[in-house]
Amino acid sequence: MAKLPASHLDRTFAALVDPTxxxxxxxxxxxxxxxxxxxxxxxxxxxxxxxxxxxxxxxAGLISRSKKxxxxxxRLAPEPMAEAxxxxxxxxxxxxxxLDRLAAYAAAQEAKAGGxxxx
Amino acid sequence: xxxxxxxxxxxxxxxxxxxALTTPDGIACWWGPDDGPxxxxxxxxxxxxxxxxxxxxxxxxxxxSSGQYIEIDKPTRLVISWRWTQGGEPEEAGEESRVEIxxxxxxxxTELTFTHSRLRTEASRASHEHGWNGALDKLAxxxxxxxx
Numbered sequence: 001m002a003k004l005p006a007s008h009l010d011r012t013f014a015a016l017v018d019p020t021x022x023x024x025x026x027x028x029x030x031x032x033x034x035x036x037x038x039x040x041x042x043x044x045x046x047x048x049x050x051x052x053x054x055x056x057x058x059x060a061g062l063i064s065r066s067k068k069x070x071x072x073x074x075r076l077a078p079e080p081m082a083e084a085x086x087x088x089x090x091x092x093x094x095x096x097x098x099l100d101r102l103a104a105y106a107a108a109q110e111a112k113a114g115g116x117x118x119x
Numbered sequence: 120x121x122x123x124x125x126x127x128x129x130x131x132x133x134x135x136x137x138x139a140l141t142t143p144d145g146i147a148c149w150w151g152p153d154d155g156p157x158x159x160x161x162x163x164x165x166x167x168x169x170x171x172x173x174x175x176x177x178x179x180x181x182x183x184s185s186g187q188y189i190e191i192d193k194p195t196r197l198v199i200s201w202r203w204t205q206g207g208e209p210e211e212a213g214e215e216s217r218v219e220i221x222x223x224x225x226x227x228x229t230e231l232t233f234t235h236s237r238l239r240t241e242a243s244r245a246s247h248e249h250g251w252n253g254a255l256d257k258l259a260x261x262x263x264x265x266x267x
Binding site: 091092093094095096097098099100101102103104105106107109110113 | 123125127128129130131132135136138139140145148149150151152153228229231233235
């Protein structure tokens with residue numbers, strides 16, 4: 001079974017806790033490549049604060065930055081996000097399918113238990 | 120979604136649903152996400168008693184989880200601790216989460232509310248403090264379209 005170190009997921013989730021960082025990611029999800037200045041524009045916080053958020057996202061592997069001439073282009077690196085989503089969804093799949101089966105089984109047991117208790 | 124809540128309406132009275140949830144015979148009939156067999160089911164229905172369930176999926180992988188009964192209020196409520204003990208979610212290894220099941224009688228039978236919480240400290244914190252599911256979904260879509 002493919003192991004994903006816990007610290008890896010923790011970093012992803014920790015990065016996602018902050019609303020500014022989520023806003024940055026949401027924007028990058030829609031635009032392929034955005035300069036740092038352009039990313040910072042919608043926010044009231046100052047550029048250095050935006051840079052700090054980008055550092056957190058970068059450390060979590062959620063974005064990549066590349067320097068071209070005098071601008072830094074930021075892109076989404078979606079793999080860690082997909083891993084986190086996948087981890088969360090495994091639980092949902094497991095329980096959702098199991099509970100469907102439980103419902104079918106209990107209904108059959110109820111039918112077996114007899115018509116005298118018909119609702 | 121790290122605190123997972125699911126609701127099912129079941130055409131059976133709560134006591135029958137409760138037995139299906141807590142007896143080895145019942146568990147053997149539904150536990151697991153596909154038609155693969157339950158290989159082992161042990162329950163010790165008392166507060167502090169343990170359960171252990173092992174199942175094989177159709178892809179051949181085997182998974183086992185175990186935990187303790189924390190609250191038993193037959194036939195309306197069940198709270199258990201939960202951990203994968205083998206082949207389960209590797210990131211969750213050694214960490215205990217919590218499953219709460221409430222059974223409410225309704226005309227058609229039972230409304231079952233299932234909550235799996237405390238899945239991860241960080242993740243739970245994130246989901247409780249902020250609703251980031253929307254952002255996640257957007258990103259998941261982005262990832263999906265990236266691949267196609």
